[in-house]
Amino acid sequence: MSNPDKINIESSYIEYAAVIEKFTPQKIIERYARLLESANKFIKEMEFESYIVCNEEMLMYAVLGYFSDIMRLKKFANIERIHETKILAYESEWLLKRKILQIKNSDDSDLLEYPDKFAFCNEQFVFSQITLWIKKNDLINGTKTLNNPDLEYFTNMLFYHLKYRSCDAKTLELMLVAFTAGREYQNLISTKYK
Secondary structure, eight states, rough: OOOOGGGOOOHHHHGGHHHHHHOHHHHHHHHHHHHHHHHHHHHEEEEEEEEEEOOOHHHHHHHHHHHHHHEEEEEEETTTTOOOOHHHHHHHHHHHHHTOESSSSTOHHHHHHHHHHHHHHHHHHHHHHHHHHHHHHHHHHHOOOOTGGOOOHHHHHHHHHHHOOOHHHHHHHHHHHHHHHHHHHHHHEEEETO
């Protein structure tokens, strides 16, 4: 399954026929390929290659679950476009739900010696995706949010939440909206009192 161009999702994932028809195989495979690339880059940057692998089947189920929820959401709310915070929240929920990053060999001595290093690799990956989104918005807005020492509490709390709390899309979306609103408020204050 390593080559996204070779995936025939219409025949392999029949139970998702309505989702595939609504969003097109190309759009689904594009999201799959982007997330697979991000996951493999994360594994490499964290130097986890010897211990962790992205389970591509679980990744495809995460992507299809994401699109299923988005389809239901669009139908329920009678909308065509979804806000980017909602997209990130639903994507994050499904990545965590499907546990796409998995340990290769649980007998490895490094895994036994440093269990916390690998135990939360899925949460670390989702955390990295959320912080990349925040940094992308910082580039657009000309701010340096995550470099601010006052936000260390926020980032620690976010990672803690991803590790130990129920991470449904609604909770994650509220967190992202609140963060964005706080950043916008700070921008307004800083420009008003310059």
